[in-house]
Amino acid sequence: MLEEIKSLKKVPEEEYYVPGHRTCAGCGPALQYRLVAKAAGPNTIFVGPTGCMYVANTSYGCGPWSVPWLHAQVTNGGAVASGIEAAYKAMIRKHKTDAKFPNIIVMAGDGASADIGLQALSAAFYRGHNILFVTYDNESYANTGIQTTPTTPYGAWTTFTPAGPVVPEGKKLMPKDLPKMMAHGHPALKYLATASLAYPLDLMNKVRKGLNAEGPAFLYVHAPCPKGWSFPSDKTLEIGKLAVETGMFQLYELQDGQYKLTYRPKEQKPIEEYIRLQGRFSHLQPEHIQKLQEFANQRLKEVGLEATVPSVT
Amino acid sequence: MSVQVKDVPFAGTVPSPKTENEGMITGSWRTRRPILDKDKCTDCRMCWISCPDSSINLTNGSVSFNLKYCKGCGICNEICPVGAISLVPELDFEE
Numbered sequence: 001m002l003e004e005i006k007s008l009k010k011v012p013e014e015e016y017y018v019p020g021h022r023t024c025a026g027c028g029p030a031l032q033y034r035l036v037a038k039a040a041g042p043n044t045i046f047v048g049p050t051g052c053m054y055v056a057n058t059s060y061g062c063g064p065w066s067v068p069w070l071h072a073q074v075t076n077g078g079a080v081a082s083g084i085e086a087a088y089k090a091m092i093r094k095h096k097t098d099a100k101f102p103n104i105i106v107m108a109g110d111g112a113s114a115d116i117g118l119q120a121l122s123a124a125f126y127r128g129h130n131i132l133f134v135t136y137d138n139e140s141y142a143n144t145g146i147q148t149t150p151t152t153p154y155g156a157w158t159t160f161t162p163a164g165p166v167v168p169e170g171k172k173l174m175p176k177d178l179p180k181m182m183a184h185g186h187p188a189l190k191y192l193a194t195a196s197l198a199y200p201l202d203l204m205n206k207v208r209k210g211l212n213a214e215g216p217a218f219l220y221v222h223a224p225c226p227k228g229w230s231f232p233s234d235k236t237l238e239i240g241k242l243a244v245e246t247g248m249f250q251l252y253e254l255q256d257g258q259y260k261l262t263y264r265p266k267e268q269k270p271i272e273e274y275i276r277l278q279g280r281f282s283h284l285q286p287e288h289i290q291k292l293q294e295f296a297n298q299r300l301k302e303v304g305l306e307a308t309v310p311s312v313t
Numbered sequence: 314m315s316v317q318v319k320d321v322p323f324a325g326t327v328p329s330p331k332t333e334n335e336g337m338i339t340g341s342w343r344t345r346r347p348i349l350d351k352d353k354c355t356d357c358r359m360c361w362i363s364c365p366d367s368s369i370n371l372t373n374g375s376v377s378f379n380l381k382y383c384k385g386c387g388i389c390n391e392i393c394p395v396g397a398i399s400l401v402p403e404l405d406f407e408e
Contacts, residue, residue, distance in 0.1 A: 008357070008358045008359070008362060009358065011358075011362060013371050015332070015367045017367060018330055018331075018332055018333050018334055018367060019333050019334065019339075019366055019367045019368050019379055019381070019382035020330070020333050020334025020335065020336065020337040020338065020339065020382055021334065021337055021339070021366070022337055022339065023365065023366075024384075025342065025384035025385060025386035026365060026384075026386035026387070026388055027365045027386075028365070030365040030366065031363065031364070031365035031388075034364075034365065034367055035362075059337070060336060060337075061322070061325065061327055061336070062327060062330070062334055062336030062337065063327070063329070063330075063334065064330065064334040064337070065329055065330075066329050066330060066331055066332070067329065068329065069329070200362045200363070226386075232387075233386040233387060233388070234386055234387030234388050234390060234391040235391065236365070236386075236388055237363055237388060237391065237392055238391065
């Protein structure tokens with residue numbers, strides 16, 4: 001049983017995601033990886049489906065994990081983790097190992113969980129394997145050069161959705177809501193939460209709650225990407241915080257069928273404050289910004305927060 | 314660049330590093346070096362928890378920078394609540 005972390009002074013000092021990896025300077029996904037590994041501790045196995053956190057971490061036959069790590073294809077993170085979990089359970093049942101049941105964590109990008117890897121993720125949760133599936137959402141296929149994924153927000157520039165005279169807003173589609181997809185439709189689900197790397201203690205405690213749950217747990221982490229979103233590398237945490245405070249991302253958890261908001265922004269900030277720092281939104285016209293504001297307000301309403309910034313000006 | 318067949322690890326299996334991954338030394342990427350003002354530092358650990366590259370060491374509760382791996386992203390400078398960290402251009406240093 002992993003204990004709750006009450007303050008920064010109580011955070012374990014040991015690193016399990018050690019220095020030495022080729023992620024960009026200021027990488028949001030790398031920071032959340034470090035926090036997840038820290039919270040999970042030494043008895044952990046990471047499964048890494050293809051994505052930034054596989055490609056940028058493991059170039060040239062080495063990797064920055066001091067715990068076991070295994071590569072899975074972009075399609076099958078959930079399936080590989082299911083196999084590891086089932087094998088451990090069988091070995092322990094047959095007394096073929098005296099190892100303690102490990103924390104099995106899948107660290108998948110938004111593409112490897114909301115898009116290409118969705119079926120393996122859904123199947124693992126349907127069968128009820130005791131794993132933690134972490135999705136780090138950098139809102140694009142970033143390691144191949146910023147292509148759009150289903151979680152890329154409306155209006156964002158990517159190499160697949162360039163803004164131009166015909167399509168002035170860039171991406172035209174509204175993004176998928178993966179945590180809600182996972183929450184409604186998987187009866188075996190034991191724990192689900194969304195987290196942001198701008199709130200590190202909250203993130204680490206959610207990891208621990210997910211690992212303590214005896215069954216499938218899902219954690220969705222908002223992880224800003226300086227390269228893909230076009231902002232300076234030192235603004236990663238500021239962007240993460242603004243996403244929560246403008247309502248673009250909401251922090252909640254779902255346990256025993258009950259939703260609980262874990263952070264309520266004191267006052268909702270207008271969406272402009274979030275998008276003006278990011279180059280991927282620089283082409284947006286007032287009508288597009290209004291549509292994005294409507295989207296944020298709708299998401300806030302869904303989780304029971306009042307939207308105080310009007311969507312029609 | 315070619316690797317002898319007997320040197321290639323079975324199924325790409327390599328040992329896990331213990332404290333650092335010497336296969337990827339990233340300190341040379343840095344254009345600005347973080348410098349800590351020890352008098353201002355309150356040991357709040359905000360920079361330590363926010364470093365994506367695990368490049369802020371914690372020894373007996375006080376912080377120092379691991380310049381072998383620091384990429385110079387500047388998050389520590391941005392997050393520090395008392396302004397104890399400044400970024401100095403790498404070219405200002407001899408080493």
